[in-house]
Amino acid sequence: MKMICINCPKGCEMDVEKVGDDVRVTGHSCPRGEAYARAEVxxxxxxxxxxxxxxxxxxxxxxxxxxxxxxGSIDAVLFALHQATVQLPVKIGDVIIPDAAGTGVDVVATANM
Ligand code: SF4
Incomplete structure (x- = not known):
């Protein structure tokens, strides 16, 4: 499959092929592109x-x-955001929803209020 690396403005166009358990990537200009392609697959x-x-x-x-x-967890995280209500004051970086939707990832504030 064709894939464009989104890690920098160069936007390398890569060919990505899954062969058994292996992922073959060509067209990238640096290791970040290969890592991105492997993760996407x-x-x-x-x-x-x-x-x-x-x-x-x-x-x-x-x-x-x-x-x-x-x-696959994005919808569940968005639902958790919809369900939440926060009390002020809040600072940038404060954890608003710990372990959002069981992903192990916290939702944090991006503004001071
Ligand atoms: S492969 Fe490297 S150089 Fe190419 S777009 Fe991705 S980050 Fe940029």
Whole structure:
């Protein structure tokens, strides 16, 4: 399959082929591209960003996962964001939802409120 590396603006176009348990990657210009392609084939992950309700305010709090989560968990993480309500004050980096949706990844604040 064709895949474009998103790790830097160069955007290398890679050919990625799964052969048995092995993943063969060509077209990358550096090791980060190969690592990205292998992860996309074996365990694709994404950062999740969103908004969490703030108690007593109309303005929501922007949040993100501290690290990328498996793509298959994104809906569950978004549901956890929808269910959550945070109490102020909050600082950037504060944990808003620990172990979001059982992923082992915390959701953290990306703004001071
Ligand atoms: S393979 Fe390396 S050089 Fe190419 S886009 Fe990815 S990070 Fe950039």
């Amino acid at each position: 074996t365990n694709p992950t994404r950062m999740v960003t969103g908004l969490v309700r703030v108690a007593g305010m109309r303005k929501p709090l922007p949040v993100k996962t501290r690290t990328a989560v498996p793509k």
